[in-house]
Every structure is written in C-alpha cells, then in structure tokens.
Amino acid sequence: MDAKKYILALDQGTTSSRAIIFDYDGKIVAVAQKEFTQIYPKAGWVEHDPMEIWGTQSGVAREVLEKAGVSPQEVAAIGITNQRETTVVWDKTTGKPVYNAIVWQCRRTAAICDDLKRRGLEQYIRDNTGLVVDAYFSGTKIKWILDNVEGAREKAEKGDLLFGNIDTWLIWNLTRGKVHVTDYSNASRTMLYNIKELKWDEKILAEMGVPASMLPEVKPSSHVYGYTDHETFGGADIPIAGAAGDQQAALFGQACFEPGMAKNTYGTGCFMLMNTGEKFVPSNNGLLTTLAWGVDGKVEYALEGSIFVAGAAVQWLRDELKIIRDAQETEYLATKVNDSNGVYLVPAFVGMGAPYWDMYARGTIVGLTRGAKAEHIVRATLESIAYQTRDVLEAMQEDSGINLQTLKVDGGAVANNFLMQFQSDILGVKVDRPEVTETTALGAAYLAGLAVGFWKDKHEITKRWKVDQTFEPVLAVEDKEKLYKGWKKAVERSLKWEDEE
Numbered sequence: 400m401d402a403k404k405y406i407l408a409l410d411q412g413t414t415s416s417r418a419i420i421f422d423y424d425g426k427i428v429a430v431a432q433k434e435f436t437q438i439y440p441k442a443g444w445v446e447h448d449p450m451e452i453w454g455t456q457s458g459v460a461r462e463v464l465e466k467a468g469v470s471p472q473e474v475a476a477i478g479i480t481n482q483r484e485t486t487v488v489w490d491k492t493t494g495k496p497v498y499n500a501i502v503w504q505c506r507r508t509a510a511i512c513d514d515l516k517r518r519g520l521e522q523y524i525r526d527n528t529g530l531v532v533d534a535y536f537s538g539t540k541i542k543w544i545l546d547n548v549e550g551a552r553e554k555a556e557k558g559d560l561l562f563g564n565i566d567t568w569l570i571w572n573l574t575r576g577k578v579h580v581t582d583y584s585n586a587s588r589t590m591l592y593n594i595k596e597l598k599w600d601e602k603i604l605a606e607m608g609v610p611a612s613m614l615p616e617v618k619p620s621s622h623v624y625g626y627t628d629h630e631t632f633g634g635a636d637i638p639i640a641g642a643a644g645d646q647q648a649a650l651f652g653q654a655c656f657e658p659g660m661a662k663n664t665y666g667t668g669c670f671m672l673m674n675t676g677e678k679f680v681p682s683n684n685g686l687l688t689t690l691a692w693g694v695d696g697k698v699e700y701a702l703e704g705s706i707f708v709a710g711a712a713v714q715w716l717r718d719e720l721k722i723i724r725d726a727q728e729t730e731y732l733a734t735k736v737n738d739s740n741g742v743y744l745v746p747a748f749v750g751m752g753a754p755y756w757d758m759y760a761r762g763t764i765v766g767l768t769r770g771a772k773a774e775h776i777v778r779a780t781l782e783s784i785a786y787q788t789r790d791v792l793e794a795m796q797e798d799s800g801i802n803l804q805t806l807k808v809d810g811g812a813v814a815n816n817f818l819m820q821f822q823s824d825i826l827g828v829k830v831d832r833p834e835v836t837e838t839t840a841l842g843a844a845y846l847a848g849l850a851v852g853f854w855k856d857k858h859e860i861t862k863r864w865k866v867d868q869t870f871e872p873v874l875a876v877e878d879k880e881k882l883y884k885g886w887k888k889a890v891e892r893s894l895k896w897e898d899e900e
C-alpha cells in the first residue's frame with residue numbers, strides 16, 4: 400500500500416479555484432489554479448455558476464496530483480476552504496442548482512435587510528449570530544432565491560431543495576450527493592446560525608421563511624465528513640477531513656491559536672480576524688463576532704473586520720481602467736512617485752463593510768488636481784487597502800482591549816512590498832509576512848491532517864510557522880496621522896451615495 404504522505408487542500412476563492420498539495424513539513428509540493436467567470440447581471444449584483452465552481456475545483460484537484468506525480472492513494476486527507484457566505488440552492492434529487500450562486504459581494508438583498516431592520520430584528524440578530532444585518536451574509540440570499548425563482552419556495556417547503564455555502568456544495572459533489580454538511584465557521588456566516596447556542600436559530604428561520612430541511616448539518620472543522628466518490632479520484636476513497644471558511648482557515652494556518660493573536664488576509668477583499676478563545680466578544684465598533692472553528696471538542700470565537708474590496712481594486716485598475724497590465728506592476732508604479740499627491744481612492748464598489756456597514760456607499764476618487772497621474776491613482780489604490788485595514792484595527796483594539804504589537808499577513812497581495820511597508824507605517828505596528836503566504840489552504844490542510852492523525856496537535860503546527868520578512872514602521876507619527884485624516888474625509892464622501900431602494 401502507498402504511504403499517505405500528503406494532504407490535498409481545495410481552496411475555492413472568489414475569483415479562482417486552487418488546489419495545493421502539502422507535505423508533512425507544511426511545505427507546498429504543487430499548486431494548480433483556474434480562474435472562473437464572474438457574472439454581473441446588474442449594477443451591484445454578483446453571481447457564479449455553481450457547476451463551473453465544481454468543474455474548476457475538481458479539475459484543479461486532479462491537475463495538481465498529476466503535476467506533482469502524486470497518486471490519490473498517497474493523499475491522507477482532503478481539506479476544504481472556501482469563499483464564505485456565497486449561496487447555492489439545489490435540487491436534492493437531480494443535484495442541479497435552481498439558480499446561480501449569489502456571491503458574498505452581491506448587494507441585491509439590501510432591501511430585504513432594510514425590512515429586517517424595520518421589523519426590529521437587528522439587535523436580536525447581532526446578539527445571537529454575532530453579525531450585522533447586511534446583504535453580505537447568506538440568509539437574505541436564500542430568501543431571495545426562494546422568493547424569486549419560480550416554484551422554489553414550494554419545492555423547498557416539500558423538502559426537495561438543499562442550501563449550502565461553497566464548502567457544502569463541494570462536499571456534496573465530492574461524495575456524489577451522500578453528505579450534506581457544513582462546519583461551524585461557515586455556519587456562522589449565514590445569519591441563520593445561533594453562535595451562542597450552536598444551533599440553527601428558529602426565530603430567524605421563521606422571520607426569513609427559510610425551511611430548516613434545507614440546511615446542512617453543522618460539524619466540527621476538523622472531522623471526517625465522508626469519503627470522495629470512487630470515480631472522482633481514480634478509485635481512491637480519500638477522507639474529506641477538514642473544512643473552514645477561508646478567513647478562519649487562514650487564522651488557523653497562521654497558527655493564531657491564542658486569544659489576542661490576529662491576522663489579515665489580502666485577497667479580493669481583506670479580512671482581519673482576532674482569536675478571542677472560547678469567549679463570544681461582542682463588538683461595539685462595527686466588527687463581527689464569528690466562530691473561528693470547532694476543533695478538539697470545543698468551539699472558539701473570533702472578532703472580524705471584513706473589508707469588501709482590497710485586491711479587487713487592483714483588478715479594477717487592470718480590467719476596467721486598464722492602467723496596469725498585471726497586479727505586480729502596482730509596486731513599481733507606486734514607488735515611482737513620492738506620495739499620492741493628495742489623491743484618495745475609496746473602493747466602495749459594493750458598499751462598505753467593517754466598520755462602516757453602508758450598503759449604499761459607492762466608490763470615489765477625491766483630491767484630483769491637474770498634476771494627478773496614473774501613478775498617483777495606482778498608489779492611492781494600494782494605500783486604500785492599508786487605510787481600510789487601519790479602520791478595522793482601531794475598532795478591533797477598542798473591542799478587545801488589546802493593543803496589537805504585530806500583525807501577521809497573508810494572501811495574494813502581500814507579495815507587494817510597498818503595500819506591506821505602507822501598511823506598517825500607517826498602523827504603526829510591525830507586519831510579519833510568513834514564508835507560506837497560502838495560509839488559507841494551509842489552514843484547511845492542517846484541519847484535515849489533524850482529523851486523520853497526519854499531524855498530532857496544534858503545537859506541531861505552531862512549530863512550522865516561519866517568518867519571511869518583517870516590515871517595521873518608519874513614517875513619522877504626525878505624517879501618518881495627517882494622511883489618515885485625509886482618508887477619513889474621503890470615506891465621508893463615498894458613504895450613502897446610492898439611494899435606498
């Protein structure tokens with residue numbers, strides 16, 4: 400029999416599906432990645448095709464094994480991590496989605512949220528799900544599908560439809576419809592899950608008209624949920640042994656196991672999470688309280704600051720403004736000028752998340768003069784990522800009572816040294832970039848590996864975390880405060896731009 404030498408992580412992100420093989424040392428053996436279609440049916444609406452998600456994800460999983468010359472029999476377990484909140488509803492019998500996946504960024508349910516607020520449910524939702532009422536989360540997206548897809552509500556009430564976030568959808572397909580589950584971290588993003596009592600919240604389900612029969616069973620994040628179907632990986636029955644939302648997986652992959660440890664992931668959006676241990680810490684400053692994971696027979700909580708647009712603003716420079724050819728170029732262009740020349744860009748393309756929570760905010764560029772060049776706009780775009788992070792860090796310090804000394808970072812955009820240095824400057828704290836920046840996938844691999852005994856315990860994981868580079872603040876305090884003050888003024892201009900529906 401082949402020795403089980405590897406863990407396969409499936410990282411289903413907002414813009415691409417990735418598969419990564421990790422070895423026992425937590426090192427990357429091979430990566431395969433495929434972008435998929437972003438569907439924008441109307442301004443502010445975002446969808447994905449669930450079949451394309453499954454197709455690209457299973458495709459890159461097979462491709463990475465081939466690339467690495469690893470046989471499925473050598474894989475000890477699969478760990479899944481996913482873009483969170485994105486909602487799929489499908490027919491239990493045919494396995495076919497009844498509608499496209501409604502993506503976390505989609506704003507179409509803003510009016511449903513306003514209605515929930517009018518009905519006085521905001522505080523109840525905050526106290527029991529840890530979330531603010533916002534179109535970001537899955538609950539209102541399910542309601543929208545049931546209300547707008549012909550025959551969907553009837554079928555759902557008969558028990559013929561299932562709901563899942565992307566983790567659930569992938570596990571369902573990997574097991575060919577045998578297993579309908581999710582993990583605590585993903586459940587906590589639905590706005591339907593009571594994170595104090597650890598159960599689907601009956602009051603919210605009733606208010607939203609979502610039948611409980613659609614909902615997956617909630618399991619720990621490190622757990623054997625089932626086995627891959629025979630045909631998916633050439634006859635191997637690989638245990639699917641870990642699942643977590645991508646931001647919680649990154650917190651795990653960064654070995655932030657102690658209360659007070661925090662990380663920030665710079666991808667499409669930017670998400671800062673701080674471990675708060677077994678304590679539900681409510682936020683008074685616009686953050687979310689969320690489940691970090693269920694591991695070792697208990698759940699742990701985190702405070703989260705969710706920034707909707709970070710790297711996506713860089714993609715916008717590339718795809719829409721066409722002033723760069725690839726994301727990497729931004730570093731060179733930003734350092735060709737000494738500063739942003741007074742230009743601020745607020746990338747509120749899909750409203751603003753933490754700490755503002757304004758579904759009606761829209762993007763803006765302010766401070767333009769005749770001297771403003773493309774380089775200044777590029778620089779202002781990168782700077783906006785760092786400013787948004789400061790907004791969130793301040794809220795987090797306030798809520799947790801902890802002054803962060805070091806921020807661990809990961810995700811695609813941390814390759815940008817200008818951004819990392821500016822981040823450290825504008826926060827006034829050290830920024831630690833680890834050797835493995837694919838921390839999301841690594842976290843999913845660790846969760847899966849722990850469930851099958853590939854790694855023994857969290858201590859083994861902590862030992863493997865290594866820093867690549869530390870960025871230290873060098874900017875004078877008064878300069879950084881002046882810059883940040885300008886940002887706050889720019890944000891004011893973008894809030895409440897769109898009219899409420």
Ligand SMILES: Nc1ncnc2c1ncn2[C@@H]1O[C@H](COP(=O)(O)OP(=O)(O)O)[C@@H](O)[C@H]1O
Nearest residue numbers: 412414666667710711713726727810811812815
């Ligand atoms: N060198 C870079 N500088 C700035 N942004 C970058 C750089 N490299 C990648 N990005 C941005 O990072 C994002 C990709 O990161 P990734 O972690 O793969 O995101 P996701 O998981 O959300 O799809 C893209 O939005 C891209 O624009």
Ligand SMILES: O=P(O)(O)OC[C@H](O)CO
Nearest residue numbers: 412413482483666667668
């Ligand atoms: O796909 P990412 O990495 O941008 O992550 C998306 C988040 O999970 C949304 O909450």
